Amino acid sequence: MANEHESAKPHRITISTVAAALGVAVSTVSNAYNRPDQLSAELRERVLAVAAELGYPGPNPVARSLRQQRAGAVGVLFAERLPYAFRDPAALMVLEGIASTLEQAKLGLLLVPGRDDDTTTVQQALVDGFIVYSMMDTDPLVEAALKRRLPTVLLDQPPRPDVPSIIVDDEAGARMATEHLLSLGHRHFAIITDRLIETHVRPSHAPINVQTHSEATFFVTQLRLQGYRQPLEQAGIAWSDVPIYDCNDNNEADGAAAIQILLARTPRPTAILCLTDRLALGAITGAQQAGYNVPEQLSIVGFDDIPQATRITPALTTIRQDHRQKGLSAGQALIELLAGQSPTSYQRLAVELVVRDSTAAI
Amino acid sequence: MANEHESAKPHRITISTVAAALGVAVSTVSNAYNRPDQLSAELRERVLAVAAELGYPGPNPVARSLRQQRAGAVGVLFAERLPYAFRDPAALMVLEGIASTLEQAKLGLLLVPGRDDDTTTVQQALVDGFIVYSMMDTDPLVEAALKRRLPTVLLDQPPRPDVPSIIVDDEAGARMATEHLLSLGHRHFAIITDRLIETHVRPSHAPINVQTHSEATFFVTQLRLQGYRQPLEQAGIAWSDVPIYDCNDNNEADGAAAIQILLARTPRPTAILCLTDRLALGAITGAQQAGYNVPEQLSIVGFDDIPQATRITPALTTIRQDHRQKGLSAGQALIELLAGQSPTSYQRLAVELVVRDSTAAI
DNA sequence: CGTTTTTTCTGTAACGTTTCAGAAGTATAG
DNA sequence: CTATACTTCTGAAACGTTACAGAAAAAACG
Known part of the structure; x- marks a missing residue:
């Protein structure tokens, strides 16, 4: 019966819901989450307590991303049909390498689906950059990704000017x-x-x-x-x-x-x-x-x-x-790109003949 | 020499850059991309042409997501270390199943990295929901995901009230x-x-x-x-x-x-x-x-x-x-959740003994 | 006790869209 | 020719944050 004068119940709890409940500025609530040094420990406790009580799920990542201009994830364009990605052993090793570098950089790995007749998924992917791997040369999804003008690395793709490429010999x-x-x-x-x-x-x-x-x-x-x-x-x-x-x-x-x-x-x-x-x-x-x-x-x-x-x-x-190194190199190159550095724009990885038992003199 | 009076060059080209260049309202540019029926074909052509000329990469997905309240992707929480996900054959089949359903729904699949001592990646993942799969029962990442209060499905996890679970017998x-x-x-x-x-x-x-x-x-x-x-x-x-x-x-x-x-x-x-x-x-x-x-x-x-x-x-x-069905079920349940439906909150999948040659009478 | 410094908190302007009610103009009907 | 209905376009209000400059209060200084 304490808070039943709150007639207009805001279904969505945002940072300002919390701020209003405390009679404090929104920036203070924001600081409670992101800059603990900017407010007294006591108030911070109070903010967090009220937030928990109201069921505030924490700062909305999308809004934060908009403000900070970063998504914290990298899109990987691979294969026409996403599920196939998980079947090809070679591709998996590449993905593992990519995932390794991205994980270290605390970046998520977004597998972007998409048939070539619909590029909207690529256009709307919430990512800071792309790794394009083993796509058909003419796939419209590749064009769509490049059109986003985000940092992008090509892997096993025909090289293009201005886009770092990693290819195997x-x-x-x-x-x-x-x-x-x-x-x-x-x-x-x-x-x-x-x-x-x-x-x-x-x-x-x-x-x-x-x-x-x-x-x-x-x-x-x-x-x-x-x-x-x-x-x-x-x-x-x-x-x-x-x-x-x-x-x-x-x-x-x-x-x-x-x-x-x-x-x-x-x-x-x-x-x-x-x-x-x-x-x-x-x-x-x-x-x-x-x-x-x-x-x-x-x-x-x-x-x-x-x-x-x-x-x-x-x-x-x-x-x-x-394969793993391929993924590592691609991930590394993209991370450098995201950091504003310019990686070597063209890496060529060596291969090696391994003679086993399936070949013999005639 | 035509456009050198544009002294203040806006490094970032947005929808309003395009609108200004055309002397048209921003909403018109937005409509050119999203509601072709809301403006004359002739103007739409012109908008798109100018946009291309200016190098406008299309509507910013993060801003769009903020406005539309959807991210178009699902987060998958799996394994402590992301790269391991690509090594375990059973897990891969599960992921394949998840990817299949998500692809049909045109949803991206975000693999979220994260050590248990740092949950920020989970808190900041740009997703509409989570699938939590095979995480340690006490992993703080699971807590962090649930705290987001997004639609979530548990797979091979201890069931919780109010969260649909899919488990195997x-x-x-x-x-x-x-x-x-x-x-x-x-x-x-x-x-x-x-x-x-x-x-x-x-x-x-x-x-x-x-x-x-x-x-x-x-x-x-x-x-x-x-x-x-x-x-x-x-x-x-x-x-x-x-x-x-x-x-x-x-x-x-x-x-x-x-x-x-x-x-x-x-x-x-x-x-x-x-x-x-x-x-x-x-x-x-x-x-x-x-x-x-x-x-x-x-x-x-x-x-x-x-x-x-x-x-x-x-x-x-x-x-x-x-395994594949596990992934399919989880993906399906999450999609239903996202659509506002309530899936059967608890699914238990059957198993079967397959007798081959590694066992015999003593 | 007046100054300066530090700590703590606030208000507001972005970030880049989409949505929606409605204005202006143009075609259709009676 | 007026009333009605479309088309086509516009303006402003969200969406939920964070960053930044600065106000207010408290602490430190001489």
């Missing part, structure tokens, strides 16, 4: 893989890739021919294909003679399906270059199920060196890249 | 695992758990005794231990005779280390109950390395049924739970 890696197989005496190659052409325009599941390659819409895919191509041609193998099978998705099942088709061709390939380890793992099991011995009859090399590469039998020969 | 699952082993004739049990006691208070790596169990600070840990205990005691096995080894972390290496210690005890256990599949996988390889045959000499059962459980030899007997 995918082309060199692909070259190493190819040269390794060539040095083992292989002459009949095939390639398994994924999402080289957008799914809805891909006519069939037959290996595609060389002309269509130019449609490659993922930067790293282009780099890797380029890296395969050069040593092959140098060895006198026509690029147009190399069948390329384009999977719908980067996973083991698609890799296993691909290898079946490729092994049915004449001449039968003896060396398979896979754009990712997941495809390679699928190719190994697919080949084994079809009765082929790896590596005796068929050499397979992957790309990424994910943890599972060592667990399969035969262990996968592949190109190692430091 | 961990206790029943643990009972099933135990009964399975008992029915195979086992009498000498041991348990491998993780983080039963906070790392810094744990005295040594010896198996801990029964009294300390009450300190269990993870809700699901408590449930599972309880589920192990009951059928054992019912079978006349004293709980205090069951050694429990507490690992530092939920991973294979710790599981492998644990099994070494446990196998050295007298009487040597013939049945190992592992709180998670990762620990169980480690226990299997650890036991094999120590020269024991699984399941002939040692039966091991896990919990979670992660994908890797089928890939190991022998394939792991375990308790299956639908």
